[in-house]
Amino acid sequence: MSELWRPSEHEPLAGDDWSEERAVEAIAAIVADTESGYDGTRWPFHPNDGDDDGPTSIYLGAAGVIWALHELGSTGWEDAAVAQVERYRAAPDFPEFASAGSYWMGECGIALVAFLVTRDTGLADRVHEFVLANFDSPTNEVMWGTPGSLFVCEAMLAWTGEPRWNEAWRASAERVLAARDEDGLWTQDLYGRTFRLLGPAHGYAGAVRSLANRGQTPTLADLSPFILREDGLANWKPTDDAEPREIRVQWCHGAPGMVATLGDLLAEELALAGGELTWRAGPLAKGPGLCHGTAGNAYAFLVLHRRTGDELWLERARAFAMHAIGQVEREREKLGRGRYSLFTGDVGVALFLRHLLAGEDRFPTLGPFA
Numbered sequence: 001m002s003e004l005w006r007p008s009e010h011e012p013l014a015g016d017d018w019s020e021e022r023a024v025e026a027i028a029a030i031v032a033d034t035e036s037g038y039d040g041t042r043w044p045f046h047p048n049d050g051d052d053d054g055p056t057s058i059y060l061g062a063a064g065v066i067w068a069l070h071e072l073g074s075t076g077w078e079d080a081a082v083a084q085v086e087r088y089r090a091a092p093d094f095p096e097f098a099s100a101g102s103y104w105m106g107e108c109g110i111a112l113v114a115f116l117v118t119r120d121t122g123l124a125d126r127v128h129e130f131v132l133a134n135f136d137s138p139t140n141e142v143m144w145g146t147p148g149s150l151f152v153c154e155a156m157l158a159w160t161g162e163p164r165w166n167e168a169w170r171a172s173a174e175r176v177l178a179a180r181d182e183d184g185l186w187t188q189d190l191y192g193r194t195f196r197l198l199g200p201a202h203g204y205a206g207a208v209r210s211l212a213n214r215g216q217t218p219t220l221a222d223l224s225p226f227i228l229r230e231d232g233l234a235n236w237k238p239t240d241d242a243e244p245r246e247i248r249v250q251w252c253h254g255a256p257g258m259v260a261t262l263g264d265l266l267a268e269e270l271a272l273a274g275g276e277l278t279w280r281a282g283p284l285a286k287g288p289g290l291c292h293g294t295a296g297n298a299y300a301f302l303v304l305h306r307r308t309g310d311e312l313w314l315e316r317a318r319a320f321a322m323h324a325i326g327q328v329e330r331e332r333e334k335l336g337r338g339r340y341s342l343f344t345g346d347v348g349v350a351l352f353l354r355h356l357l358a359g360e361d362r363f364p365t366l367g368p369f370a
Helices: 020-037 062-071 078-090 107-118 121-133 146-160 163-178 204-212 255-262 268-281 294-308 311-335 346-358
Strands: 188-190 193-195 227-230 233-236
Touching: 020 062, 020 311, 020 346, 062 078, 062 107, 062 346, 078 107, 107 121, 107 146, 121 146, 121 163, 146 163, 146 204, 163 204, 204 255, 233 255, 233 268, 255 268, 255 294, 268 294, 268 311, 294 311, 294 346, 311 346
Parallel strands: none
Antiparallel strands: 188 193, 227 233
């Protein structure tokens, strides 16, 4: 068996013919179900996401759902978005790791979403305070650390045009670059461990993307200790010393995330080998979502289609889209409701479908912002 992936973590492609009409209907169904799932305070947690504590964050909670609904054209979420800021202050998500300045997990990101839908200047000021306070985060990654602040500044600059966001971005970028190791990687002090990760959420790829979005791409590191090659395929280990059981083919860890995040910067042959592995491995059995699901993996195909112009990659993105739609529908029927989070749930799939239909390849929350 190949050391690049484990077939048990994937499932055969459904093989449904591409249907733009079905994609549009799936987006509408996800939006309608998500709108109806809000109880006036929160969305219920999905059993696969853990205990039903109704988190507030961008990554797993209400703020991320509201951001997605806003992008999908759903309106009227101003009060709900502001309420999530108060809910986080009263009971932070994952208090053992709480960092109010975190983009995806803390109050900074929640306030960012509240500003997105309200344009309240007080919220903008609060976001700015969090960005400055997050200068010296030791995590050196997007979810909790200063690279995440770069995306916050990029978004706020796009939404407001205020010079202070450009200044904050540059100051944050200096901190991110200064934290690089000599070989061009970053060390993460994260969840009680110190190690070096590669993927977009917690490691190198996300940090590089946070700089590259505004034309400040650093000299790329030699990633050869991370790369596995076999028969024209390529995968990336999550860490340079990862054990075989830790190898994944997911957006968060492995080839799909590396290609989706850095596919315009990697050597073309390597990017194509990562995309081919993603296709050969097939849709993820974990579900349809972004972080470790079928839709997240398919962003690699969208990036390769843009880079090469080869329609094969668009066809593959469409095939994964149809499979992801089926996964959403089956899970909703089984549970009686949807899965309500941006990175693991149905609204992330809806955003992927919207981007596919619009000819875009921008991964949610990683810019560019409009």
